[in-house]
Amino acid sequence: xxxxxxxxxxxxxxxxxxxxxxxxxxxxxxxxxxxxxxxxxxxxxxxxxxxxxxxxxxxxxxxxxxxxxxxxxxxxxxxx
Numbered sequence: 001x002x003x004x005x006x007x008x009x010x011x012x013x014x015x016x017x018x019x020x021x022x023x024x025x026x027x028x029x030x031x032x033x034x035x036x037x038x039x040x041x042x043x044x045x046x047x048x049x050x051x052x053x054x055x056x057x058x059x060x061x062x063x064x065x066x067x068x069x070x071x072x073x074x075x076x077x078x079x080x
Contacts, residue, residue: 022078025061035060 020028029035030049038056042048051057054072062070 020064022061022075025064026057029057029060 058072058075
C-alpha cells in the first residue's frame with residue numbers, strides 16, 4: 001500500500017464520527033480490505049485511486065454524515 005505522512009492517518013475525532021472531512025473518509029475506505037470492491041488504489045499509480053462503485057461510496061458517505069439524500073453527483077462536487 002501507499003504511505004502518507006502520519007498526520008494524514010490521525011482522525012480529528014473518534015472513528016465513526018460525523019466530524020470528518022471527505023478526503024479523510026476516502027482514505028479510511030482505501031485502507032480497509034472490505035471496501036476494495038468499491039474503491040481501490042490505482043495499480044502502479046502513486047496516490048491515485050479508482051472509485052469502482054460510485055453509488056456505494058456516496059451511500060457510505062451519506063450514512064457517515066447522516067445525509068440519506070447523498071448521491072455521487074453531490075459527492076463528486078465536494079471532491080473537486
